[in-house]
Amino acid sequence: RAAPLRNLSVAALRPAGRHVGRMDALEKVRDALSSLPRPLKRVLFIGFDMVGLFGVLWLSFAIRLAPPYAPPGPAHLGLMLLAPVIAVPVFVRLGLYRAVIRYLPERALWTMIEAMLVATVIWVAALFVAEALRLAVFPRTVPLFYFVFGTLLVAGSRFLAKGLLSLPERNMGHARGVVIYGAGSAGTQLAEALRNGSRNYVVAFLDDDRTLWGRDVAGIRVYPPAKLDELIRNRGVREVVLSIASADAGQRGRIVAELSRLPVKIRTLPAISDIVAGKYQVGQLREIDIDDLLGRSAVPADPVLVASILRERVILVTGAGGSIGAELTGLIVRQRPTKLVLLEANEFALYEVERHLRAVADVPIVAVLGSVCDAPLVRRTLTEHRVEVVFHAAAHKQVPLLEANVLEAVRNNVFGTRVLVEAAVEAGIGRFVLISTDKAVRPSSVMGATKRWAELIVRQAGRDRPYCAVRFGNVLGSNGSVVPLFREQIAAGGPVTLTDSRMTRYFMSIHEAAELIVQAGALAEGGDVFLLEMGEPVAIRELAENMIRLAGLTVKTADNPGGDIALVETGMRPGEKLVEELFFDPANAQRTSQPRILKAAPASLRAKQLTAALAALEAAARAGDEAEVRRQLFAVIEE
Structure with missing residues (x-):
């Protein structure tokens, strides 16, 4: 049984080799035709139609008169030559030479039939004139044969060319x-x-x-x-x-x-x-990019504001390895600070951002590995490097994770901010900018509540110094945001998961956010909370659908069951809100000199109240009482 199988396999290779040779030859012909300039292709088609239609008429005569027959006389030849001369302008007018043969649709057949019919009717009219002038008489069936055979020639040649030109595309899949x-x-x-x-x-x-x-x-x-x-x-x-x-x-x-x-x-x-x-x-x-869908007109950064807070100053950025922190550091080094200090708890993130900054800027850079919760490290860093401006971007930000890890959320986001602010006041730091979030407004999540506490801490410490918090919504492409998740799910073939189709969020580009954060820091006068103007909220479902379409794919729905990517609702997670807000009281928001930066109304919490609340929260956290920590976390904000 084995020997016949071996013989069969060897024999089967021969026709396959001949087939491959034929395919190579066809592809060479196809490539040669495709490489021709478009005007030359049109000239070739026009020449083909002229010669072909004249041949069709000769064939029509031959069929009608049957051999042997006398060859056409000069008058008949002139009228036969007139037929393609009439046809070509008609074909031009109806777009037969404008079509892209590779993508010729089947419905174009009707256009070819129409063009051939119009050309035949005009030629028949010319025949009647010639007959009236007694120049020549044509058999009545010749125009009929001319129309039928001419249509077959025109349509057949184009669809044959389409088949030849489309052959590599079907096999290689890269032409479009x-x-x-x-x-x-x-x-x-x-x-x-x-x-x-x-x-x-x-x-x-x-x-x-x-x-x-x-x-x-x-x-x-x-x-x-x-x-x-x-x-x-x-x-x-x-x-x-x-x-x-x-x-x-x-x-x-x-x-x-x-x-x-x-x-x-x-x-x-x-x-x-x-x-x-x-x-x-x-x-x-x-x-x-999805940024292009926002349609936000760029507002140029005020160079005076930016330079006033960054140039020739020693800057500290906490959370420098995160998406916002890294964007801020890139903006800062372009302003030629005296020194840039990077504080980051993630070793690899710190290594990456330092490596990138050293490659793009000739600015003294100090990388400090550690947490903002480490009070001795923070004090030593501020005093040793004589820091003048602090951008505090370090925070835990993942809503579902912080709901399940409330003690760590409070330790890092609340007490870490307190450590940094107290050390900044002690070291006489000139300016302090906290990166906050729209989730701090009427928070429903642990993450939002901890960021609201951080705002209050900065506001309390900054009553008589230019300390501020900058609050904004989602940043496109930031670590852990929904956009990279959607991209990953689309690349994997779906489905794309949504928590709720009704959910909306504010979005801005990471570069715009960084520029506005720096300018807000320069505008600070004392304990301010700035709000970045985020435009209109974006429906998360619409965002997902647009990202799918931008990838050249279609959304699978009940009306389009053959779509590429399905959308699946998973339900809202603990702490999430359908709609985010930027203001506690929009009516009291104040305009600033930068049109994209607003200032919130002052908070009413007194220093003694905040100090007592922080002490109670710290006692509950040290006791490991999650329920009490959660209660304290929201109780003060609600009051």
Whole structure:
């Protein structure tokens, strides 16, 4: 039994080898045709149609008269040549030479039939004129044969070419139809770069400028944005590239939001400043980030405010290895401080942020491994390095974890802040900035309550010195936030988990948050709580759906059971709220010189009350009484 199997396997290889050879030959032909310039492809098609339609007429005569028959005379030849001359302008008008053959839809057959019918009718009209002038008489069946055979020639040649050109795409899976949104100079340069250096095919431009609609730019037709859905259905479009440098953040956000509802991948041309700086080339594209969906117009940071708190000063950042802390340190070193001190409890995070900062800036950097709860370490760090400004970003922030670990949450977030604030006052630190959260407003979670206590501690200590807390919502892409989780779940094929479809949250970019934190610190006068203007709240379900669409995938729903990624509700976890707030009393929020920074109304808790409350909370924590700690934690805030 083994010998015949061996013989069979060897014999089976031979036809497979011939098949591979044929496939290689077809792919070479396909590559040669695809590499031709688009104008040359049109010329070739026009020439083919001219010769082919003339041949069709000759065949029609041969069938009608049957051999042997007299060859056509000069008048008949002239009218036969007239047929393709009439047909080509009709084909041009109806878009037969504008279609991308690789993505030719089946419905294009009706356009070809219509074009051939119109061309035949016009030619028949010319025949009647010739007959009336007694130039020539054609058999009545010849136009019928011409229409039938001409349609077969025109449609057959195009669908045959489509099959040939689509062959590698089916096997290799990397070619795609691309639409460029923006027909300006950057868009045309991008089209040329994609044409020369990519297997992707630029199908069309989209542009909001009505004067460009229907025109060709760089040999590519310009359509209104409303036509994108039709281009996706009919032209095989699978990707949209944004080239809209002139659009502000609000317009860009609206465009991305609209595009994200369609089944296409969205990428964008990098900023011109990045191209000039050499970070990108024109043909290089970056992925659309979820930041682009916020549509928040950038408010430039006040350089005077930023420099006044950072330049030529010794700065301490606690929690420097976290997402906010790391962003702050990157912003700080660009302002050339005298020294930057990094305090971080996580060894690897401290190593990473120090390594990155030393690579990008020539600023003295001191890395201190330890916790803000270590009072001797904190005092020694502040005095030894003569720290002038403190940014306190160290905190436990995961709501579900802190609900289950209330003693650690209080130890780090409340007592750690007290240790740092008391040491800062003792060392005569000029400015102190606490990074807080919107969860501190009417908190329902241990995390939110501990951050509210931290705000009160800073406010009490800062009554006569420029200490402040800065409160804001979620930061896109920060460690432990929902955005990296959604990205991970989408990359794994889903499902994407939501706690509740009704939940909304405030979001801002991490870079904007860092800039506003620094400016708020510069605005502090004494015990202030600043609120960063977060815009409109975002529905978490809508955020998840947009992220799925930005990845070029579809959402699986009851109406779309064939979608790629499903959304699954897991139910709200302890301590979570459906809606977060930024203000206890929005009516009393005060404006500042920075339009994105507001100041909250003062708290009414007195120094003696806070001192007594902290003592009671500390006693319960030392006793390990979680229930009492939880009660004390919320009781003071409610009062």
